[in-house]
Amino acid sequence: MRGNVIEVKGLRKKFGHQIVLDGIDLAVPTGTVYALLGPNGAGKTTLINIMSTLVAPDEGSVKIAGYDIVTDKNMVKRSISLTGQFAAVDEMLTGEENLRMICRLSGLTVAESNVRTVELLQHFDLTAAARKSVKTYSGGMRRRLDIAISLVISRPVLFLDEPTTGLDTISRRALWKIIDQLKERGITVFLTTQYLEEADQLADIITVIDEGRVVATGTAKELKSRVGGEVIELFNDKDDLIRTVSTTGSIHDIRQKLNELASIVSPELRVNIRKPSMDDVFLALTAKEMERSLS
Amino acid sequence: MKIHGSISKTASFRTTNAVFIGRSIRLSLRNAEALIMAIMLPVMLMLLFTYVFGGSIDPSGNYVNYVVPGIILLCAGFGSSSTGVDVAHDMTNGIIDRFRTMPIQSLSVVTGHVVASLARNLLATAVVIGVALLVGFRPSANALEWLAAIGVISLFILTITWLFAAIGLVAGSPSAASGYGFILLFLPYLSSAFVPTSSMPSWLQGVAEHQPITPVIETIRGLLTGTPIHDSAWWAVGWCALILLLAILWSIVSFNRKAGRR
Structure with missing residues (x-):
């Protein structure tokens, strides 16, 4: 199947008086890893709950593999x-x-279940713990089992709601590898995360949402380029970050910004110039949103 | 690892129920403490009523024959109350969302608990009757009456279990479910289970004679020991059927309303 496996149009949801989703539009191309990025309370879980038929939307439509989630x-x-x-x-x-x-x-x-169970236990490195009660599993083992269960039958779309929250670095990397393998097999993975690094590493397309609205959509590179070319960082002699300034990346702009800085801060500060990170993107995008809602 | 299955594959209604019943029975067996408590408590209460209170309630020593039907219902109440806790536990666990998003009849997760409770309680009832026989219970029932009594007991267990299941579905947490359920467990005391209603103050008689437990007790007592049943059997079946129906409807509505909320 080509085209978009998930299509969300004008989705709205209120709980009581609280607006959780305020007109979301999304299109997820088949076979991609799609990350939904946003702070706590942005509406990520509600969106997943609606897309997976757990919660009914107030307005708007969602189509998964061409099927409407309500009808x-x-x-x-x-x-x-x-x-x-x-x-x-x-x-x-x-x-x-x-x-x-x-x-x-x-x-x-x-019979098929027994074969499949052995296969999945092996693939997810759970064979040794297979006969132990899940109560005794670590966070990483639980997540692996959780994902193994999701793959019993391969459905075209896999939703992962904050898959790596609470995992240690090793388990997180292992999970990233699994997600990559799923993508290779043509499964569309839709995941939510609070970790910018995760979205940056994993996702083909990232959508940033905040307060129930889509703030930005694009590849990690596209989003980073929105913040500007290069970021100037100023450090003191104790290596504390004193100030961050974004620039277009041109000599002209960097020189001008540095001149401005030199006149307002101690010229003894050290300068570092780097590419913008997803953190910069996220802070820039959600700060703009915050200003808008304050004004 | 290969890709398995296809988009159209899904479990039949029968398989779904069988899987959930198997799951609940497995959980019951694994929770041995609760199972033992559900059996021991009624047995101890029976011994308490027979040997401690029995002498002063009925000095003829025949009290055990009077009290066994009440103990059976008390036992069913205790045994079923854990269904509320089990259901509430499932509803607060992430696994319920997985069940709901699979192409299956997900309410069967509750049905599984109900059937397991029925099995658990019938087992407990058998133990209670066994111990009762040891301490002097002398039923006069023939095979048909035994069968009818077991039928009424099963219907009662089913009814109260669905009621507890509904309570488990509306309760916010397992401990809340346990708390609400406790109120139901008092109902047998306000019936003809332990003393004839005629010995109660008149205002309480009105309550005791017209609450659902009394006709159920009188029916079981009549079937097992030959006391007059009159129209209690109809009342018993009618009450149970009505409450059962309402409890199932209540469960369905609350199960659907809780989707996506934990």
């Missing part, structure tokens, strides 16, 4: 797998039992 719920459910924010595993069961249960619920026969 064609059942076909949507056949097209997606959800790995929610909290590990969606059964704590009282073992890893093996969890997998086998979801295999059976996904329509595999008993």
